[in-house]
Amino acid sequence: MFSLLTTSTFAETKPDLDQKYDLVVYGGTSGGIAAAIQASRMDKSVLLIEPTEHLGGLSSGGLGATDIGNKGAIGGISLEFYQNIKKYYDTQSNWKQEKPSDFKGYNSSDEAMWKFEPHVAELIFNEMLKEADVPVLSGERLDLKSGVVMEQGAIQQIVMESGKRISGHMFLDTTYEGDLMAVAGVSFHVGREANATYGETLNGIQTKNAVSHQFEHEVDPYIKPGNSASGVLPGINPEPLAVDGTGDHRVQAYCFRMCTTDAVENQADWVKPEEYDPLQYELLFRNFEAGDRRIPWNPIFMPNRKTDTNNNYAISTDYIGMNFDYPNASYEERDEIFRQHLIYQQGLMWSLANHARVPEEVREHFQRLKPAKDEFTDHNNWPHQLYIREARRLISDYVMTQHDCQGRTVPKDAVGLAAYTMDSHNIQRHIVDGHVINEGDVQVGGFSPYPISYRSIRPRKSECRNLLVPMCLSASHIAYGSIRMEPVFMVLGQSAATAAMQAIDAKVDVQDISIKELQNKLKEDKQVLAWTGERKTPPISLTDLEGIVLDDTDAIRKGSWKFSRSSPVFVGAYYAHDSDSGKGDKTVTWIPEIKTSGEYLVRLYFPPQGNRASNVPVKVTFAGGEENMVINQRTNPQNKPYQTLGTFQFEKGTTGKVMISNAGTDGHVIADAVQFILVK
Secondary structure, eight states: OOOOOSSOOOOSSOOOTTSEEEEEEEOOBHHHHHHHHHHHHTTOOEEEEESSSOSBGGGTTTOOBOOOSOGGGOOHHHHHHHHHHHHHHTSGGGOSSSOGGGOTTOOTTOSOOOBOOHHHHHHHHHHHHHHTTOOEEESOOBOTTTOEEEETTEEEEEEBTTSOEEEEEEEEEOOSSOHHHHHTTOOEEESBOOHHHHTOSSOSOOSSSTTTTOOOSOOOOEEETTEEEEEEOTTBOOSOOOOTTOOBSOOOOOOOOBOEESOGGGBOOOOOOTTOOGGGGHHHHHHHHTTOOOOOOEEEEETTTEEEEEOOSSSSSOOTTSOTTSTTOOHHHHHHHHHHHHHHHHHHHHHHHHOTTSOHHHHHHHHHSEEBTTSSTTTTTSOSSOOOOOOEEEOOSOOBOHHHHTTSSOOSSEEEEEOSOEEEOOOEEEEETTEEEEEOOEEEOOOOOEEEEGGGGSOOTTTOSSEEOSSSOSBOHHHHHHHOOHHHHHHHHHHHHHHHHHHHHHTOOGGGSOHHHHHHHHHHTTOOOSOOSOOOOOSSOGGGGGGOOOOOTTOOOOOOOOOOTTSOEEEEEEEEOGGGGGTOOOEEEEOOBOSSOEEEEEEEEOOOOTTBOSSEEEEEEETTEEEEEEEOSSOOTTOSSEEEEEEEEEOTTSBOEEEEEOTTOSSBEEEEEEEEEEOO
């Protein structure tokens, strides 16, 4: 029976390294834990190996605000984890800094809970492993040079840096980096594919779409302002970029998901690192001095007055451009990249809270929220897990792409569902007309939960016959941005372990198992393999998506209007309370590229409703200038799901712009799309 302890310890079952395990799982992430539990439940011997001293990866490393897309897509052991989170918080004594009734993420009648403190996640993972009697080998890293012993296309042993050898019939790589698959010699990719590779539109270099988390003011990129010969500030690429859609080696930015609190009795101080370099933050200071007063982070409250804090706006916790070497790096090189990320983010937070060039109201904000001193106690209250948003990705017989996410391709060998927006954080900074610009951010959703192919989590048979890769799976950069969520990793970990155990029983390679039998077992174990709820279909073609940009990461819905395809429609949901409940003003911008010169009728789509704002600022930028207006979203005199903003002249090869904001509004602001109709 599941029990809850007050301290977190590793599973009690000791590894037997003389044994040949049915399944060896390398990586004690959430996905690896789910895999190990599933193998044990299927009465197979299993060993879970974690290179560090902490289990749970990002789920216990600060990411307590579960990114999910649609909770109905999650089942099996993944759902069990969130149900166990709920059981923990059902106990009154586990609420230290607030009452359960004070926390909006808790409801006593709910089946599961999706927000939690980091140490609680690690505690529950350990308890689930103990209940399943899974042995854990911790603090052991794979030898990256000769750590895999292969025979006839199958892994026989893996070798740790310490020299320890572990034998197994089947192996799972459940690391964020894909180290085991790389050492085993299977094909993988690092970076962004070109759009042409898989016929996508949102892959490769992205400048037109990258207005989310973007600079809103002109900021000089040079060490000596106005003097390009002085060199650029840290993290800025001085070279011209290739055209949009061009592939490259770059990966989206990493950061630490900090756990902060406003409970003074549980606060640790922001620390100024010994290697603090003010030049690293010159861009931040100049951005404030240029007029940007946005609070540059996104703290989401967890139980007990704590937060899961993520990147937000132009300059924030993402250390943009500083992680490109990480996926293929040695341990020593990764340790240094980790250290540099830690120095940057600690210095950033100290600067935001203390530096004289930061506006006083911003400094006051960062003095109210500080690190929680009862989290990450062995790492100076900073997460022990760097947010590896992507690293290596397998290349197998089936590559998940944008077409899978948007429902244009539907594999029949589903082993789980994904549901999140196609989401890439910024990847680099570059210079346009003497000012710094972020590049790479893409956020496109509006689709239903979709199936993940079994072929995408196992290598080609010619490369390895007994390895499964449920986390660094076969997916393009932009599709991986949708799949890479912790609940999905747990789903895929369980499915991969089930497939491996089936291969053992049938005495076949992982490529040759019966998909029907696999899916029957997964359904028996309450995995969700098909979406039966409301189905959303993108209402426009892929080429229409070129101009879509959002800079509101909290957007909660997409429009369902059926647009005429005879004129371009640019979709993207925006939702904000009046001045976003005190968090500051937010703006969403649509920037379409004009294909034909002429006069265009511009429509803004939104559903009229009583709690909408009556004084919503909108700005249209066109060839002859710009026009500011105020619209009323509470009523719609046209009795249609849109308002016409006017007729404006646009020139071919230029960009128009429609902006909507919640600045000074007295109700909720929402928008779904804009439409440009050529009338003359």
